[in-house]
Amino acid sequence: MAKQKVFSVCGMCTVRCPIEVDVADNEVLFIQGNSKSGLKGALCARGAAGYALTQDDERPQYPMIREGERGEGRWRRVSWDEAFAYVAEKLTAIQEKHGKESVIFSDRGGPFVDLHQAFVRGLGSPNYHNHDSACARGVQHAAKSVLGMGRKDVVYDFKNAKHIVLQTRNIFEAINVSEVNSVLDALDAGCKLTVIDVRATVSAGKADNFFMIRPGTDYAFNLGVIHALIHSGKYDKEYVSKYVNGFDALRTFIGPYTPKWAAEECGVSAKAIEDFAAQLAEAAPSVIWHPGWMTARYKDSFFVSRTAYIINALLGAIGAKGGLPVSNKPGDVGAKGIKKFVDLFPKPEAKRADGAGWKYPHIDAGPGLVNLAYDAAVSGDPYPVRAYICHRHDPLMAYPDPDALKKKWENLDLLVSVTFSWSDTAWHSDVVLPMSPYLERESPIAQKGGLKPQFFVRQRALQPRYDTKADWEILTGIAKAMGVKELAFENAEAMWNYQLEGTGKTVADFAEKGFVELCAKPLYKDMTEFKFPTPSGKIEIIHPKWEDQGMSCLRPYESPAKPPAGSFRIIFGRCGLHTQGHTVNNKLLNEQMPENVLWLNDKVAAEMGVSSGDKVKIGGGSESGVMKAFVTEYVHPEAAFMIHGFGHKLPPESRAYGKGVADNALMPGGLENWSKEGGYICMQEHFVTVSKA
Numbered sequence: 001m002a003k004q005k006v007f008s009v010c011g012m013c014t015v016r017c018p019i020e021v022d023v024a025d026n027e028v029l030f031i032q033g034n035s036k037s038g039l040k041g042a043l044c045a046r047g048a049a050g051y052a053l054t055q056d057d058e059r060p061q062y063p064m065i066r067e068g069e070r071g072e073g074r075w076r077r078v079s080w081d082e083a084f085a086y087v088a089e090k091l092t093a094i095q096e097k098h099g100k101e102s103v104i105f106s107d108r109g110g111p112f113v114d115l116h117q118a119f120v121r122g123l124g125s126p127n128y129h130n131h132d133s134a135c136a137r138g139v140q141h142a143a144k145s146v147l148g149m150g151r152k153d154v155v156y157d158f159k160n161a162k163h164i165v166l167q168t169r170n171i172f173e174a175i176n177v178s179e180v181n182s183v184l185d186a187l188d189a190g191c192k193l194t195v196i197d198v199r200a201t202v203s204a205g206k207a208d209n210f211f212m213i214r215p216g217t218d219y220a221f222n223l224g225v226i227h228a229l230i231h232s233g234k235y236d237k238e239y240v241s242k243y244v245n246g247f248d249a250l251r252t253f254i255g256p257y258t259p260k261w262a263a264e265e266c267g268v269s270a271k272a273i274e275d276f277a278a279q280l281a282e283a284a285p286s287v288i289w290h291p292g293w294m295t296a297r298y299k300d301s302f303f304v305s306r307t308a309y310i311i312n313a314l315l316g317a318i319g320a321k322g323g324l325p326v327s328n329k330p331g332d333v334g335a336k337g338i339k340k341f342v343d344l345f346p347k348p349e350a351k352r353a354d355g356a357g358w359k360y361p362h363i364d365a366g367p368g369l370v371n372l373a374y375d376a377a378v379s380g381d382p383y384p385v386r387a388y389i390c391h392r393h394d395p396l397m398a399y400p401d402p403d404a405l406k407k408k409w410e411n412l413d414l415l416v417s418v419t420f421s422w423s424d425t426a427w428h429s430d431v432v433l434p435m436s437p438y439l440e441r442e443s444p445i446a447q448k449g450g451l452k453p454q455f456f457v458r459q460r461a462l463q464p465r466y467d468t469k470a471d472w473e474i475l476t477g478i479a480k481a482m483g484v485k486e487l488a489f490e491n492a493e494a495m496w497n498y499q500l501e502g503t504g505k506t507v508a509d510f511a512e513k514g515f516v517e518l519c520a521k522p523l524y525k526d527m528t529e530f531k532f533p534t535p536s537g538k539i540e541i542i543h544p545k546w547e548d549q550g551m552s553c554l555r556p557y558e559s560p561a562k563p564p565a566g567s568f569r570i571i572f573g574r575c576g577l578h579t580q581g582h583t584v585n586n587k588l589l590n591e592q593m594p595e596n597v598l599w600l601n602d603k604v605a606a607e608m609g610v611s612s613g614d615k616v617k618i619g620g621g622s623e624s625g626v627m628k629a630f631v632t633e634y635v636h637p638e639a640a641f642m643i644h645g646f647g648h649k650l651p652p653e654s655r656a657y658g659k660g661v662a663d664n665a666l667m668p669g670g671l672e673n674w675s676k677e678g679g680y681i682c683m684q685e686h687f688v689t690v691s692k693a
Contacts, residue, residue: 002024003022003023003024003029004022004023004024005020005021005022006020006021006022006023006459006460006461007019007020007034007457007459007510007511007513007514007515008020008021008438008439008458008459008460008461008514009438009443009446009456009457009458009514010043010047010050010438011050011420011437011438011439011458012044012046012047012049012050012053012438012579012582012583013046013175013579013582014108014109014110014579015175015176015177016110016111016446016458017033017034017039017043017044017047017176017177017178018033018034018037018039018456018514018515019031019032019033019034019039019043019047019050020032020033020034020035020514021439021461023461023462026462026463027462028051028054028439028461028462031043031047031048031050031051033047033177034513034514034515036512036513036514037178037513037515038177038178038181038182039177039178039181040181042177042181043177044175044177044576045576045577045589045592046175046576046577046578046579046583046589047177048588049583049586049588049589050437050438050439051439052586052587052588052589053420053421053437053438053439053583053586054437054439054440054462054465055465055587056421056585056586056587058422058585058652058653058654058655059420059421059422059434059437059466060419060420060421060422060426060432060434060468061434061466061467061468062077062078062434062466062467062468063077063078063079063080063082063083063431063432063433063434063467064076064077064078064431064432065078065082065083065086065430065431066429066430066431070406070415070428070429070430071406071427071428073427073651075432080467080469080477083431083433084477084478084480084481085481086431087414087416087431087433087478087481088478088481088482090387090413090414091103091123091387091414091478091482092482094386094387094413094414095123095124095387097386098383098384098386099350099383100123100124100125100348100350101124101125101126101127101348101350101351101353101383102125102383102384102385102386102387103120103123103125103127103385103386103387103388103389104125104127104129104353104370104373104385104387104388104389105119105120105125105127105128105129105388105389105390105391106128106129106130106131106370106388106389106390106391106393106395107129107130107131107391107392107393108130108131108391108392108393109130109131109132109367111446111447111448111456112443112444112446112471113128113130114340114341114342114444115341115444115471115472115475115487116128116391116475117341117342118340118341118342118344118345118486118487119475119478119479119484119487121342121344121345121346121347121348122344122345122479122482122484122486122487123482123484124348125348125350126347126348126350126351126352126353127352127353127354127368127373127385128366128367128368129354129367129368129369129370129373130367130370130393131370131393131395131398132367132680133296133369133370133371133372133674133679133680133681134296134371134395134398134399134680134681134683135293135294135295135296135680136151136292136293136294136295136296136680137296137364137369137678137679137680138292138295138296138301138302138305138675138678138679138680139151139291139292139293139295139305140364141302141362141363141364141677141678141679142291142302142303142305142306142308142309142678143291143305143309144362144364144543145306145362145540145543145545145546145553146306146309146310146313146539146540146541146543147309147318147532147534147539147540148532148533148534148540148543149326149532149533150364151291152327152449153326153327153449154318154324154325154326154327155324155325155326155327155449155450155451156179156288156290156324157286157288157320157321157322157323157324157325157451158179158182158183158185158186158288159182159185159186160186160286160321160322161186161191161283161286161287161288161322161323162186162190162191162192162283162286162287162322163191163192163193163194163279163280163283163286163287163288164183164186164191164192164193164194164287164288164290165193165194165195165196165280165287165288165289165290165308166193166194166195166196166197166203166207166290167195167196167197167218167222167289167290167291167292167304167308168218168290168291168292168293168294168295168297168301168304168305169203169290169292169293170197170201170202170203170573170574171183171203171290172201172202172203172206172576173201173202173203173573173574173575173576174293174294174573174574175576187206192208192209192279192283193206193207193208193209194207194208194209194210194211194276194279195207195209195210195211196211196213196218196221197210197211197212197213198212198213198214198215198571198635198636198638198639198641199212199571199573199599199634199635199636199639199641200212200632200634200635201573202576204634209272209276209279211266211268211272211276212267212268212634212635212636213266213267213268213636214265214266214267214560214636214638215560215569215571215636215638215639215684216298216300216560216569216684217265217266217267217559217560218298218300218301218304219298219300219303219304219307219557220257220261220262220265220266220557220559221262221265221266221268221273222304222307222308222311223254223257223262223307223557224257224258224259224261224262224263224266224270224273225259225262225273225276225277225280225311226250226254226257226307226310226311226314227254227255227257227258227259227262228259228273228274228276228277228278229277229280229281229311229314229315230250230251230254230314231258232274232277232278232281234277234278234281235281235314235315236284236285236314236315236316238316239285239313239316240313240314243313243318243319243527243532243538243539244313244314244538244539244541245534245536245538245539245540245541245542246540246541246542247541249541249542249554250310250541250554253554257557258270259271259273259274259277265557265559267636280311280315281315284315284316284317285315285316285317285320285322285323286317286320286321286322286323287312287315287317287322287323288312288317288322288323288324289308289311289312289315289317290308291304291305291308291309291312292304292305292308294573294574295678295680296680296681296682296683297682297683297684298560298682298684298685299673299675299682299685300555300557300558301675301678301680301682302675302677302678302680303555303677305678306553309539310539310541312324313539318539319524319525319527319530320527321524325451325524325525326525326527326530327449327450327451327453328449328450328451328452328453328519328523328525329449329453330447330453330503330518332453332523332525333453333518333519333523334519335453335503335504335518335519336502336503336504337447337503338445338447338455338499338500338503339498339499339500339501339502339503341444341487341498341499344486344487345486350383351382352365352368352373353372353373353376353382353383353385354368354369354370354371354372354373354376355369355372355382356368356369356372356679360549360676360679361545361548361549362545362546362549362551362677363679364679369674369679370395371399371671371674371681372674373385374405374408374409374671375408377408377409377411377412378408378411384411385411385412386411386412386413386414387412387413387414387415387416388409388412388414388415388416389416389418390415390416390417390418390419390425390426390429391418391471391475392418392419392420392435392471393425394419394423394424394425394426394580394581394582395425396423396424396425396428397423397424397425397580397581397645397662397664398580398664399664399670399671399681400664400667400668400669400670400671400673400681400683400686401621401664401665401667401668401669401670401671402424402662402664402665404668404669404671405671406428408671409428414430414431415428415429415430415431416429416430416431416432416433417429417431417432417433418433418435418471418474418475419432419433419434419435420434420435420436420437420438420468421582421585422585422650422652422653423581423582423650424581424648424649424650427650433469433474434466434467434468434469435468435469435470435471435474436464436468436469436470437468438458439460439461439462440460440461440462440463440464440465440468440470441458441460441464441469441470441471441473442457442458442459442460442470442472442492443457443458443470443471443472444472444495444496444499445457445496445499445500445510451522451523451524452517452518452519452521452522452523453517453518453519454515454516454517454518455503455505455510455515455516455518456510456514456515456516457496457507457510457514457515459510459514460492470492472489472492472495475487476488476489493507540553541553541554542554546677549676551676551677555677562638563638563687564687566689566690566691567687567688567689567690568600568638568639568640568687568688568689568690569638569639569640569684569686569687570620570640570642570663570666570667570684570686570687570688571639571640571641571642571684572641572642572643572644572663572683572684573641573643573644574643574644575593575643577589577592577593578593578643578645579645580644580645581644581645581646581648582645583645584645584646584648584653584655584656584659584660585648585653585654585655585656587655590655590656593643594655594656594659594660595627595628595646595659595660596627596642596643596644596645596646596647596660596661597627597628597629597630597642597643597660598616598618598627598628598629598630598640598641598642598661598690599630599632599635599639599640599641599642600616600629600630600631600632600635600640600690601631601632601633601635601636601637601639602631602632602633603633603637604637605629605631608690608691608692609692610629610631610692611629611631612628612629612630612631612632613628613629614628614629614692614693615627615628615629615692615693616628616629616690616691616692616693617689617690617691617692617693618640618661618666618688618689618690619666619688619689619690620665620666620667620668620686620687620688620689621666621667621668621669622668623665623666623668624666625647625660625661625662625665625666626661626693627642627660627661640688640690642660642661642663644663644664645662646659646660646661646662647659647660647661647662647663647665648662664683666686666688667683667686668686670682670683670685670686673685
């Protein structure tokens, strides 16, 4: 067969970079970033290793139904028809006994969730969730509490920025290739980069300013910067007067939080904070203080993100070119958005099991907080949860204290995993429905906002190697078995044609480059004509929705506890080679990084008699593990840092089995420690012991 070029979408992480794939005879010849996009042909290491996922003979290869106890690893191979019928029969029986709402669903979010939400509505349940309470819910709610909009309703205009601040955002290791390219272009054009972290990341290595602060003091640092901007008069007074509501309250609140105070709290110099604030003012309004990505960390991380948005506002960056301009939807550029699957069904009348939107009115009820839905499986409040469909999501690796989570799931009558790789959750499930890796599947058309909104599509580059199906085929297969005819699409083209109805676009329009732009040039909204969707129509320093729940939007700072003697605050993060636990058994990526190591400060390690490469025992609660130490001056003495996603103990994964340590297993009681303001798990509020093994 002659070589073909297929435009598609990477699936090795949640960014979903556009790619182009050269194929012949159902084999991949070459994968690269879509050369017609902002990727400029580039991909990260994970994207380049995508073909190894397809080739992996240790991933689930056919539908399976559990035979023994949960987690025992005894499976019966079944056909897809039998699997769909089994799941449909179980779901029907559960809903007849406990109500339509007794089913919950979770995924990892992303651009294709409309079909997932429609599937859950089609079952009559209000309980769609994503993984975000273990990721970016705090940023989302911080954005809503300041801007009245979600975090994705503003754009990071990196390419045109004059100063970029990365805080809880390690952009050169937690990689979005297009963003990396834009940041590098900006740096080449003279943009300054500042990094605030507890360790020297790759991003810090490229920074003009690096502040290695004490773990848990980000909020203090931000308060010090706000004080410096306000009391030096270097904030954008005209912008604040026009667009900010509550500035006088902020000025009063910030009084005691001087740069000198912040410096003592964080372990940096007051002059450095003052100089940094002056640099920001000089670059304004083309400044991006990133509010964070994975912020499920500290009890005050919601306020870290809030103050990041407030600093952007003080600098006039919200809405500015080179700052955080407001994102455009199709209607903003005279186009029509894609037709939604979710509109095929009425909104269920039942309340959400997690309380989002009713018990917790300030919490976004779209994806909710799945960790609280698990509690309903235990308590039956507000009703019993008895079935759980986990779609490309591994809560047992993502959330703290996996043994406690398994305990919460004991009342589930059905646990289904839709997955392209083995995971702790899949191994613990009743049914495994294997999803084809992204090179072997197509997905619904997705809609993306931004300065230039677009539609894009994932095309199937290869036919499945094993007896696996695309995500849409699995969900529509269950829907058909349950008689939900509205989702009975016979093929991908029928699904796409439904989505494109009324848009003036056709499937053929995607052939040239895999995406369709809805306007010719970037559109920056005129802020003089823009009204923020807040009670005042302005940026809110104090939002009544939080205040009415007894939550102060200007919460006084509380200094984080110091680790007990012989202990460290556990810190985790990302690297450019792996995506949480999904890639550690990938042959190519495992060869590059087979295990995680524990970063320890050199002075502390010397006192312990530990050198780089030595094995150390790390413990949290009743759990412990052994891993190698990485000793460096570039990590704070109170921190013990590791890359997340290791410590797998699944028999099918020969390459990952027993390698490294799982950080989430060292967080006893962590499921109950969540931020009421931000709706996220506080995963770095735990201490671990470390000793030489």
